[in-house]
Amino acid sequence: MKAKNCLIFGGSGQIGRHLIRKLTKNNYKVTVVTRNLHQKGYVIKTQANAGYIDIVEVNIFDEVKIRKLFTKTDICINLVGILHEKERGSTFENIHSIFPSLLSKLCKEYKIKQFIHLSALGINEATDSDYAKSKLEGEVNIQKNFLLTTILRPSVVYSVDDNFTTSFMTLLNRLPAFPLYYSGRTKFMPIHCSDLTDIIYQVISKNIHSKIIECVGPQTISLKDILNKLLKLINKNRLLIPLPLFIANISANFFQLFPKPLISRDQIKLLQYDNIISGKYQTNFDIGLPSVCIFEEEVEKYCYMWREGGQFSTKKYNPVN
Numbered sequence: 001m002k003a004k005n006c007l008i009f010g011g012s013g014q015i016g017r018h019l020i021r022k023l024t025k026n027n028y029k030v031t032v033v034t035r036n037l038h039q040k041g042y043v044i045k046t047q048a049n050a051g052y053i054d055i056v057e058v059n060i061f062d063e064v065k066i067r068k069l070f071t072k073t074d075i076c077i078n079l080v081g082i083l084h085e086k087e088r089g090s091t092f093e094n095i096h097s098i099f100p101s102l103l104s105k106l107c108k109e110y111k112i113k114q115f116i117h118l119s120a121l122g123i124n125e126a127t128d129s130d131y132a133k134s135k136l137e138g139e140v141n142i143q144k145n146f147l148l149t150t151i152l153r154p155s156v157v158y159s160v161d162d163n164f165t166t167s168f169m170t171l172l173n174r175l176p177a178f179p180l181y182y183s184g185r186t187k188f189m190p191i192h193c194s195d196l197t198d199i200i201y202q203v204i205s206k207n208i209h210s211k212i213i214e215c216v217g218p219q220t221i222s223l224k225d226i227l228n229k230l231l232k233l234i235n236k237n238r239l240l241i242p243l244p245l246f247i248a249n250i251s252a253n254f255f256q257l258f259p260k261p262l263i264s265r266d267q268i269k270l271l272q273y274d275n276i277i278s279g280k281y282q283t284n285f286d287i288g289l290p291s292v293c294i295f296e297e298e299v300e301k302y303c304y305m306w307r308e309g310g311q312f313s314t315k316k317y318n319p320v321n
Helices: 014-025 037-047 063-070 092-109 130-145 165-174 193-205 223-233 245-255 265-270 295-299
Strands: 005-009 029-034 053-057 075-078 114-118 149-154 177-181 212-215 239-243
Touching: 005 014, 014 029, 014 037, 014 193, 029 063, 037 053, 063 092, 075 092, 092 114, 092 130, 114 130, 114 193, 130 149, 130 265, 149 193, 165 223, 177 223, 177 245, 193 212, 223 239, 223 295, 239 245, 245 265
Parallel strands: 005 029, 005 075, 029 053, 075 114, 114 149, 149 212, 177 239
Antiparallel strands: none
16 A cells, blocks of 8 residues: 655644654654754654655745645645744744644645644633634634535643653742642543554544544643642652742742743633543544543653652652641
8 A cells, every 4th residue: 555645734743743653653754844954853763764754944934945845745744833922923923823724725635634733722702812712713724625524623732742741840849839720620531642543543544534523632730730640750849839829929930930931921811721522623533543541650751850869769748728
């Protein structure tokens, strides 16, 4: 059987790397687009055997060069996304709205078999968040442009390569106390990266076409419970302090100074809303693609990096009352 060609944007991130390995092991050839070949290329090229992966350095807004890539592909996958706006064009509007719209137009023009776009869960409700508004605008644009689009809306995605559990464990390891935004009531349905990439692979291999699929893990966990689970796993005692909103915004201004900010003022707005299934769209469970990874069990596999003594630590956790 002739291998299908997949064109992946955003292949150097945690989801992209998992997906490249999954696709190439199943006889798919992938072309991965990166903006910086020297910085990202060495990571990407180790994810697949030679002959199954091609890495191309292209600015994602260089339409002329991107067009050439569409002439030799069957499936387009967009994993590009940002949590924080930066200079030099990395704005929510550019990355989440304008760029996906460009890809969807090219998918239509070159009659691509499938376009899979990674969005985010809960964006309908978070109307005061610039991040959510840009994600939603991007979805609207691509649905207008290309009917064979499948939009995946995952809850928070975690793995050893994430910026979620690893950032929390780093700060919980270093700080004597940690802020609880909205008293930690915000609910999540965290999905492991391997479960999400399995869903993407099945959508491709089974040629599943559904406008929107909400992708969630098997558990519903509050932010406070997530932090407590992480504290238990790294054997730390820390105070979790509920913060009034105005102080929360001040703390966000502080965290925004980090090279990879843990939280921003816009994300504090997002935390007002639960990040769980809406009931308005199909989920991965509804289409027969259940996620199976349990949060604590998966994080336990790599949390030793934040323990005293590493994986050989024997210290027991005593929760703060």
